[in-house]
Amino acid sequence: MAGFNHLFIPGPTNMPEQVRMAMNVSMQDMRAPDFPDFTKPLFEKVRRVFKNTTGRVFLYPSSGTGAWEAAIQNTLSPGDKVLMSRFGQFSHLWVDMAQRLGLDVEVFDCEWGEGVPVEKYAERLKADTSHEIKAVFATHNETATGVSSDIKGVRAALDAANHPALLMVDGVSSIGSIEFDQDAWGVDCAVSGSQKGFMLPAGLGILSVSKWALEAHKHAEFPRTFFSFDDMIATNDQGYFPYTPATQLLKGLDVSCDMIHKEGLENIWARHHRLASGVRAAVDAWGLKLCAKETKWHSDTVSAILVPEGFDARDVISTGYSKYNTSFGTGLSKVMGRVFRIGHLGWLNEGMVSTALSVAEMSMIDVGMNIKAGSGVGAAIEHFTSTQAKSGKAIAAE
């Protein structure tokens, strides 16, 4: 099919040219004497993306799911009581993992479209005077429903209860794109992957941990080797890895981190907010609703858009794919057929958002929805031209 494929799933995201070029490499000697000259600064660059100044990062050849498992295996023990919440496919899967690994999971089930129930967490933590709860889990950005949650609030709840539980955060589709501050928010394990805000192909699980997580590790009794912190620490400290690292991806990661720091995390977050606001203006103009139930939960990285009764969102998606060479995210599990998702994170600008919205319009019109041609993309254009961008050369020049 002619023309570029337009990729608007919430990850893998679009890869910058510079990153792609950096990965076009021949194979390399991961035990070379100068390999640490490359890896040691890389660890620092990655850590800065998390705003983690006191702990360390682990770069696993795996995925976000692998980093979820690494976080649990390395800081907790079988049977530990943990507090979790479930309001979308990815928060669901993390709960499922925790249960299968043998944790004693206390789950708050929320409606899909809501976020982390911070007040309930606060209440429960306050009640847990014996500190039975060893860790609190929170999905920062639920990719399935386009819901961002209040991690700072979860930290406040822990602090209010003076509770020592670890704070475990899934930031796979938030970190590097929307505000995240591991130090300030006291996040102990922050989980990410290469294929979202880091703008790389999938293949790396990226885990950033606090010094408290490293302390907890000493008493964590899960069996582990592949994901073991100890093996990583012993070799990473020398600039090496306990097994062959995915060097090609690390080469790309080095460049993407440089790009992130050059643009500036705050500028990136502002850009994501501006672009996401354009998408939401379009959704309003179409007369549609987001899956995210309240404004406070609107995600700046992905929008899950509810289709009207009588329509199947999968038809919108398959039309976009087969007729317009464009990939949108599908509705997962409970919301299958009810939503289609536009990923708007990573290496993105106004033109790309316009593409996404235009193809969404065409696809919705094609399946018979009552959408006025140009209404949504027009609303986004209206938004982009009536507000100040901080995403142009200005930033590049700073």
Add this chain to the structure above:
Amino acid sequence: MAGFNHLFIPGPTNMPEQVRMAMNVSMQDMRAPDFPDFTKPLFEKVRRVFKNTTGRVFLYPSSGTGAWEAAIQNTLSPGDKVLMSRFGQFSHLWVDMAQRLGLDVEVFDCEWGEGVPVEKYAERLKADTSHEIKAVFATHNETATGVSSDIKGVRAALDAANHPALLMVDGVSSIGSIEFDQDAWGVDCAVSGSQKGFMLPAGLGILSVSKWALEAHKHAEFPRTFFSFDDMIATNDQGYFPYTPATQLLKGLDVSCDMIHKEGLENIWARHHRLASGVRAAVDAWGLKLCAKETKWHSDTVSAILVPEGFDARDVISTGYSKYNTSFGTGLSKVMGRVFRIGHLGWLNEGMVSTALSVAEMSMIDVGMNIKAGSGVGAAIEHFTSTQAKSGKAIAAE
């Protein structure tokens, strides 16, 4: 600046992923015994793009300008009388070249926005009973003004006059994108370059010649070596080149020709017409005019859009570039500041056209033009959804 660069100049065009991958090669031995296994079929594939079944093609490491010169040097002699017309920067430059090379050029000067004056050609040729005119030149698609001309009509004029002059056609921004039929139209030298319909980086001048051009070559007295047909023919016939060819580009050309033939020339032409019609619907909706003065001259590969009095088109272009990371074509020479151009040729689909139109709208709004947000892209979407596409998987599957 974040996000992809959006390239909507009328060449270089967007390069398909497959072509890019094919050019990511180490260097190669252009005298290897199996090199002809690669080049000989390649010559045939390229020839088929021109619909040239009786002549041959020349692949020069150069550019369209080089192929212009090759055509003249190899088929004409200093002092030869030729008929040309001038109605835009590229037809102007070809005239300039012909004059500087020492041809006796008779030029029809037309308004920029008009095309080849077929009737005047017909009249002049009829009057030339002594066959003083050795060649008739026509710019198939004037890239500067977005004007397509009637090459078939020029051939008819020659035939009506029973005139033996060679027909020289600049098809740089037409061939491989809009209808072109070298055999049927009796084109003797058809000039193209790698960076337009062939969807490659710049660097190749592609010249397709008829058997009559090869015959004329025998008496052509321009001095030449680099562009000499003879040296090329002698070596090409063995599958080699008279000097080191741009093998990397040839590797890409091989793949792009395969893609062209897989999609099918007729399907490609239909796709370009469909996408160009969307652009023109947008221009209408914006209340703007094209530089091309009549419908018959509307180019399906590039639209030169006139900005209203009081505005400078260069501001639209620079806004698009600096704020939205998008390249439009500038107005050249006489129409500088009066037009901006959207290139819509090559590896293109509806989503990409929507990007171009959205960014054009944003840029025009930003510079203060009275454009309704969403009007143009909406009109294109309306066009795309209300007409039958023949650009989807259907074709791919055929």
Add this chain to the structure above:
Amino acid sequence: MAGFNHLFIPGPTNMPEQVRMAMNVSMQDMRAPDFPDFTKPLFEKVRRVFKNTTGRVFLYPSSGTGAWEAAIQNTLSPGDKVLMSRFGQFSHLWVDMAQRLGLDVEVFDCEWGEGVPVEKYAERLKADTSHEIKAVFATHNETATGVSSDIKGVRAALDAANHPALLMVDGVSSIGSIEFDQDAWGVDCAVSGSQKGFMLPAGLGILSVSKWALEAHKHAEFPRTFFSFDDMIATNDQGYFPYTPATQLLKGLDVSCDMIHKEGLENIWARHHRLASGVRAAVDAWGLKLCAKETKWHSDTVSAILVPEGFDARDVISTGYSKYNTSFGTGLSKVMGRVFRIGHLGWLNEGMVSTALSVAEMSMIDVGMNIKAGSGVGAAIEHFTSTQAKSGKAIAAE
């Protein structure tokens, strides 16, 4: 430093141009409707490399170490008794993993330079009439010492004892390079990674399992999610993955498997034997010894070469790296400083082996070893020219 880097570590190996080109891709939608058209044949191609016709393969974004863990987690239970042997760094690490994961490991410790003690295995298995031993582990090719072991013999030992234990084989540096026949040898879990015989960057753990392993899986009680067979099977059967796969590597894997099958496994094995024999001829000519203690243990994928008393092999390696831009493998753990390793597996030919041997000679001479210039590479040339190659165009043409 000028000129190509020469990579002669035993993995990552040299990557074919075609594989590199195939991985130069933009990012892709791993939930696209046509994604299974890519993945389903890929699973089959990979399976054929193992000669596994009855089981299935798992492609984890991880490493060989990850696939080791996947094999254990999915087919065994904590406390299970297993039989292992240890004679090099990698067999050592697998033992270490098994112990840390909580298996009851019975280890035969052999000298480094020996291989799997088949006779001892046979004896022990015969003695285990109550079938307490649940699995027998064997490192097919010990990468640290350049020792290949007799997996067929281990199967014979199991069969002779009529023992139902699973046969777990580390084939990371053997599969795709030297003879391996999962079906015929009754291997239940065959572990590999992307960066050796598969000629890809590191980043995939590849695990091929028999139907008996899948049966054993039903009763395996290790906690697991990331490496879980169940999650993989449920999604792989539809052509998808339980989490974002490393699509870029899968694209490369698709091409490398095609290349493997085009050359033919038997031809690849013959090529590796021929090239390895050249290396061993050089070692003889240098008057040096291999770490592998007996001819039957000579590995066709990697040679660990003992330096004479008074020399430190690390000096040879660092000279090769810093002066000749060449990477050799270092001696690991017990043999550190005593051996340097030449990896001769994957995408390799006579010219590349000559490079390795020439640089080895130069480096050894530079550090003061008494090596006659040209002696080793000359012996290899002698071998290559006096024996029949089956590695030229002949094969390509077949």
Add this chain to the structure above:
Amino acid sequence: MAGFNHLFIPGPTNMPEQVRMAMNVSMQDMRAPDFPDFTKPLFEKVRRVFKNTTGRVFLYPSSGTGAWEAAIQNTLSPGDKVLMSRFGQFSHLWVDMAQRLGLDVEVFDCEWGEGVPVEKYAERLKADTSHEIKAVFATHNETATGVSSDIKGVRAALDAANHPALLMVDGVSSIGSIEFDQDAWGVDCAVSGSQKGFMLPAGLGILSVSKWALEAHKHAEFPRTFFSFDDMIATNDQGYFPYTPATQLLKGLDVSCDMIHKEGLENIWARHHRLASGVRAAVDAWGLKLCAKETKWHSDTVSAILVPEGFDARDVISTGYSKYNTSFGTGLSKVMGRVFRIGHLGWLNEGMVSTALSVAEMSMIDVGMNIKAGSGVGAAIEHFTSTQAKSGKAIAAE
């Protein structure tokens, strides 16, 4: 065929990884406002490679042959008397071009294997008191025979005669590899191409001219447009080009020039001499002779090696290609069948030279020549280890 292709033709040469990565780009807007930020420093970097501080460079999308023609067309007029010499295929072709373009060529025919007859030039120039001779041509490095000539001597001859003729030098296979000093040697037109010392794919003709050449240009009457200095100067001065440049190659050129200047021209020349000396040591050890008749003519970029009577050098080459996946240069024209050529220029190190020599040995032995295995490569190793390299990290670190 398995393993890397080994490229030892005297161009295209081996491309550094960094250059290859730099060319893996999407297409670009060659009229963008920031394009001059890229091109203007590039012109300077290229100029520095020629050691040209007073003139300018031209970057044509073409080849070395194109740059030959550009030099003639832009500085001379039809009928001008010029002095040339012929002693190999490339000096022959330049003479042929000059004649076909209409110059009055006075040729010194030398034996193939000799170089520019400096004494004869001196004598002839001294005799030309009326300054009829407008230009003196010299092939710095005759790629066909592996002969380097004394350009400084030609300048001395001109100066001794106080002769104003232009000095035109073909440096295609010398510049960027062996000593060349345009300023000091008073070279008026220095011709090169992208695919030799510049370590890029073919596709650029690179011409560096002195201020005297620019002065001569004002009176040069050859018809020209594609290669016209005027059109180039007018646009280059603004950072643009008169027609679409081969931007992809320019991106690579930018990186290769950076690499050249980082290594340092003097270090590069020393490296080439060291590596070429290794090749010549091998030729001696084989008992063979070079085509270059005297030591002073030995080229440090390419060696043309004479095979003994009774053998056809083409058999050596075809064996290398078909059996060992290695490309050597063939004997051209008069020396076809009598020589095979090893290109040893560009991105090269000791390991790569060893590969070339090893494969040459294998191929010669295979065709039945009486060559002792290891003799040549051993002599080179002897040379490399007994002399000081200035090609390691030392330089990189400087």
